[in-house]
Amino acid sequence: MNRIAFILCLLCALLALTATAQESDLQVKNNFESEYNLLKSSIDGARTVGVLDSLGNGIDALEQRFESRRTFLDKALYPETFSEAINNLRALHLRTYDRVKLITEQGGRIQGLEQQIIILTARIDSLSAERDKLFAELQDTKKSLAAVRETTKRLQANLEAKDRLIFALVDSIFLPLDKNLNQLGDVQRDAVSRKLLNANVLARVYDVAADNVKFLQMTQLQPKDYAGLVDQERQFSSKWSGLRQKLAAVYETPVQKTRGGKAVKGAAAEGPSPSAHIDSVLNDWNASLNSRLWSALAREFADNKVSVRPFNDASSFAASIRQYVDSMKTAGGDASTFVEEVWKKRVDKEWRPLLASEHVLGQAGYAALDKSVSELAVTKFDAKMLLYILIAVVIVGAAWWFLRRTRPAPPTTK
Numbered sequence: 001m002n003r004i005a006f007i008l009c010l011l012c013a014l015l016a017l018t019a020t021a022q023e024s025d026l027q028v029k030n031n032f033e034s035e036y037n038l039l040k041s042s043i044d045g046a047r048t049v050g051v052l053d054s055l056g057n058g059i060d061a062l063e064q065r066f067e068s069r070r071t072f073l074d075k076a077l078y079p080e081t082f083s084e085a086i087n088n089l090r091a092l093h094l095r096t097y098d099r100v101k102l103i104t105e106q107g108g109r110i111q112g113l114e115q116q117i118i119i120l121t122a123r124i125d126s127l128s129a130e131r132d133k134l135f136a137e138l139q140d141t142k143k144s145l146a147a148v149r150e151t152t153k154r155l156q157a158n159l160e161a162k163d164r165l166i167f168a169l170v171d172s173i174f175l176p177l178d179k180n181l182n183q184l185g186d187v188q189r190d191a192v193s194r195k196l197l198n199a200n201v202l203a204r205v206y207d208v209a210a211d212n213v214k215f216l217q218m219t220q221l222q223p224k225d226y227a228g229l230v231d232q233e234r235q236f237s238s239k240w241s242g243l244r245q246k247l248a249a250v251y252e253t254p255v256q257k258t259r260g261g262k263a264v265k266g267a268a269a270e271g272p273s274p275s276a277h278i279d280s281v282l283n284d285w286n287a288s289l290n291s292r293l294w295s296a297l298a299r300e301f302a303d304n305k306v307s308v309r310p311f312n313d314a315s316s317f318a319a320s321i322r323q324y325v326d327s328m329k330t331a332g333g334d335a336s337t338f339v340e341e342v343w344k345k346r347v348d349k350e351w352r353p354l355l356a357s358e359h360v361l362g363q364a365g366y367a368a369l370d371k372s373v374s375e376l377a378v379t380k381f382d383a384k385m386l387l388y389i390l391i392a393v394v395i396v397g398a399a400w401w402f403l404r405r406t407r408p409a410p411p412t413t414k
Helices: 002-045 049-065 067-076 082-138 145-174 186-198 201-218 225-251 276-302 314-331 336-355 362-406
Strands: 255-257 263-265
Touching (some): 002 067, 049 067, 049 082, 082 145, 082 201, 145 186, 145 201, 186 225, 201 225, 201 276, 225 276, 276 336, 314 362
16 A cells, blocks of 8 residues: 555656646746747837847847757747747847938938028028029119129029029938839828928929029120020929929829729829929020020121021021021122121130030031031132132233333344
8 A cells, every 4th residue: 555655656746747847848938939029029119229239138148048948949939940039030130220220320311401401491592682682783774884794694693503502402302212202101292292392492493494584584695695594594404304203203192092992093183283383484484595595696697787597496507507608609609798707706706605515506516517617718718819810810921921012122233
């Protein structure tokens, strides 16, 4: 009986030890998973690099504390192993660290850009005040021609500076965003829209274009002024084209879902787009500039009574000059006024910077046109010289013949 009691006691002890071991293994697994999940959620929610540094140390401590139970945890965490779990935690920590660091750096950068927007806005407003003063000075009819020219130059420089600042302001607004603006979320769209509205960007862009139209209407320009004006207008139009695409992405109506779950585009906003009025004034600027430019160049020929075919752009100007040169070569007329007074003294000397620019005739195009005019001058010069030489030869020959006829015969000797 005692033997049976001993065996029963021993069996109970073994069962108790087994239960204790099972509870211990279960507790190890639970403790590991609890600490693991706590670290994971803490890493996900971290917002500073300092917190993430501490959590990195926590991953090291977790690995060291459960290293002795690695074999058990490899089985308990199946299909994931203990090492894989730790490595996954480290990978999450690294990704989060990079993201938080980038956000922190961008936060400082965005703050700097916000300050830059304020500074640029103030400078643009200052230029606007100066612009109004310069326009008023141009209306003062008592000013001398030299004073008017100086005011014109200052006003042109003012408009160019305002142009640059406007698009620097635009860059400061869009710089923090991703390049693919079509992927912007609603929150980002709203933020950009507010910045554009607060900085009054569309109105400022419109004002620059409208100011240039007014400038063309009020000023007496010199031929060499046009090269800079044409270059400014083309660059402004190019910049506006890029900004218009960004605005389309920002103001694009987002995709909405119907009750049936089908994706459909939201209804377009009624009325003209925010950029339509700017497109209109840019067309006015381009048309006004081209009209003034080609009319002024045509007067160079009309004032010298040189009749060339009418032109209103680069291609028709080149065709008109070639047609005139060909007609003079065919008719053999006097082209000295055209070559010397109009082309050399006016067109080549005053208008070359504009005509030779890449967006008008280009260097090669202007050189070819200049060469054709120069050949006309050489042709006429050679013809005249040949005529003069022939006349001189005839005169010399006639004089020699006359003297020979009238010379007395020599006396004869006996």
